Amino acid sequence: MKAGFPFLRPGMTVGLLGGSFDPPHAAHVHITREALRAFGLDRAWWLVSPGNPLKERGPAPIAARMQAARDIMHHPRVTVTDVECRLGTRVTAETIACLRELYPGVRFVWLMGADNLASFHRWRDWRYIMETVPVGVLARPGDRISARMSPAARLYGRYRIAASDSHLLARSDTPAWCFVNVPMMDISSTQIRASGGWQA
Template sequence: MDRPGTGLPPVRAEMRVGLLGGSFDPPHAGHLHISKEALKRFGLDRVWWLVSPGNPLKPHGPAPLSERIAAARALVDHPAIAVTDFEARVGTRYTAETLRELRRACPGVRFTWLMGADNLVQFHRWENWRSIMRAVPVGVLARPGLRLAAQTSVAARAFAHARLPAPQSRRLGGAVPPAWCFVNVPMVDLSSSAIRARGEWRGRKPG
């Protein structure tokens, strides 16, 4: 299934595709690590990096999209992981909107939203966050120091009934939403903000 003009990789109906969204400012080994873990842990066929034009929850704009896309594609070293600028192409700003457009562009594809435990902590601040939970399964991969905060977050409590036990995590990619799963994985303790602060990302000055 090719969708000309969408910037999406080829995909077939019934494939299980994990979606890792973010500014990727810059992309780094941590993004790649959790993507590979998600493929294994959640029974996924593909992972797509949705490189966003900008994050509504961040006060400062990211580096130019073209630079972040190029850096992400240069970093990816796995055939099941792909990078797309879909959000910029369709003009969506929030995740709920992006998911609606993805499902329209790729009927029959089983999408799973992926996030780190830090995002689950503040997930209730996202636009229409409840509709996201009801639209697609959500896979949460733990990051150092945030396990307890994530598992007691507003979203975790609100959808406690839909939580899939970690030993059953490979069922998530084919689960009927609402469904979410929290897994502990060995993590690469990197962050884009720390890389920018050290001046190691040429796309934007620190700060």
């Protein structure tokens, strides 16, 4: 394994939660813990991205966001990493392709909030993502209906795994996705920045 990359054994199931984490907050922690439980994951990674191509405003410096993420996310099976910077990838599809090459035999699962599923069809190569790794979707307040009616949900409707079988997701053949309703914290990084509560 390349220096600076977390160690993983073949056969492990690893959830990937990507984002700018600008700033990271308690809802990120909550959704990660729920994903570990709901999808029966061995590990979860926070992929702190260089920047989100869909957002006009650039994020705070990655060093500040990495430190803030490590300060708030305390779990023995969760790793905060800047792997996208190390790989030189800027979009999720590229990151997944590189990780699958670096970690043969590891079962990666892409994790997202229901709000992201609603706009998933705008992501570059989003069908590649759906057809390459299982996708775990966790509901947030107010996002359930729009997510379930989204183009991605409709197109891949027959590949949806029932929430009662969510623990099977990580080892399912792709395409496969699962939508689970969990008690969610109604907070976002945008709200924190707007309130002046985040100073990198």
